[in-house]
Amino acid sequence: MKRKEIRLSGAGGQGMILAGIILAESSLFDPELYVVQTQSYGPESRGGATRAEVIVSREPIDYPKVVKADILVCLTAESLNKYGQEVAAGGVVIADDSFAGEDYSPPEGVEFYSLPIIAKARDEIGLEVTANMVALGAVDHFLPEIDSDCLEQAIEKRVPEGTEEKNLAAFRTGQQLLSARV
């Protein structure tokens, strides 16, 4: 398997970095999967645009940063503007439907999904901060390398105590967003 690059982006506080760590940690259950996770630091991670990057591969990973994402998640218009064109052919862009629409056109050969990520977190789970887990559920659809059960175990391990059920419910809601459409 060639390396697969995933970039999760949004605004500080939306939990994209936690989602990146959970995604990376889910690889622990597969002894043959290599993983590297990096993230933006500093003032930008406390309010402005923020991003987490995860690379998974069956071979040792040299360059640790995303060059062209195979999966890009954007929870803000700003992040879609910033990263929307840095996507590999054959890749996917998943963006929140509150802003994603007419003025974005994905690069050639890239599939684009505008999904109600934040709305589902707010209306179905009752907690907008679980949008990161809804997004992760959508990502799961494009990550056959990682077992969904492993992602769920990683979520249980990393989210704040007492919020496990809400976060798992958000993850499953995210999974359904795509299985219903694709």
Next chain:
Amino acid sequence: MKNKAGDKIKENQARIMLLQGDEAVVEGGLVAGASFFAGYPITPASEIAEGFAEKLPALGGKFIQMEDEIASMGCVIGASLAGEKAITATSGPGFSLKQENLGLGIMVEAPCVVVNVQRVGPSTGLPTSPSQGDVMQARWGTHGDHPIIALSPSTVKETIDLTIKSFNMAEKYRIPVILLLDEIVGHMREKVRIPSAAEVEIVERKRPRPEDREEFNPYQETEDHIPPMPDYGQGFRYHSTGLFHDKTGFPRGKSEDARLLMDRLMAKIDENLDDIILLEDDLKGDEEVVVLSYGSTARSAISAVTRARQEGLKAGWVKLMTVWPFAEDYVARLADRVKEIVVPELNRGQLIGEVERAACGQAGISGIHRYDGTIIPPDEILDKIKEVS
């Protein structure tokens, strides 16, 4: 023999975890038997202090947050003289402050580990961005001629291994060892296996025999130039000073003492270069261009060389894990048989000067330098390989 933290860890099994480089320093340190940390938090090294603060007390070790980096370094030397395996961690601004006491550590031959997770300088610079700008400060930051060992990892796994090696070399050669991370390695997370202490070689300093107490000279020349070191408080008469001293540890103000001590300090490192210099290479023997790098930059270099070979170019890579002492003989031999050595660095050109000196005109040397807080992408190195091939 004290190894409180290490003994507890030995009971544990090897573990597979997702760890940041900074966290790997903590885990590697504990495997090596680290029992003491004194420091002052600073981005991007704070996670190291946090980790030791959490773990050391529970293992019977000590964590102290000091008032500043000068005091931290003094504290680490004191703990080392008292028999502890001591470590501190900082970044550029704090590393500058540690320099004076780093010299004291070299002079009194106190084994300890000083971690510097490099960020862009000078001054407070770019606190959250990677740099390799402290390579020369690691070598020459403290005043006067002196030996130093500095290791630099490029992956989280290597950070564990080189932290253990740093403690081992510090104990073996009675010298402060500098572990140079950069912000990329410090903050990236990778899946790693943390070995149990039983699986790895753990070195303890040579200590004098109890029966040597009466006739003890703490700085007596030995065959390997490394005098045995008692823990303070064990009944050995023992004086430590930053002044040049004779075998008794007391200064006599004689020029002969200065020369003998300096020669011994240098000899204990110079006579063990094969043990101290760690590097990895991937060379097939027909290279025209070799990329020589260290730290996170090595990852871009390896990626670029892999692609260059796929395109039919005769390229190879060398990754230095020991930055100081510099692998002079190795580079001299390499320069004899290749056309060009490419040196990517996250600075305006520091280690490249050593490469030029060692190559002595036998190969072309080109640098790729970034000092804006961004990492060198593989494309840039690949372009350079093509340009000089």
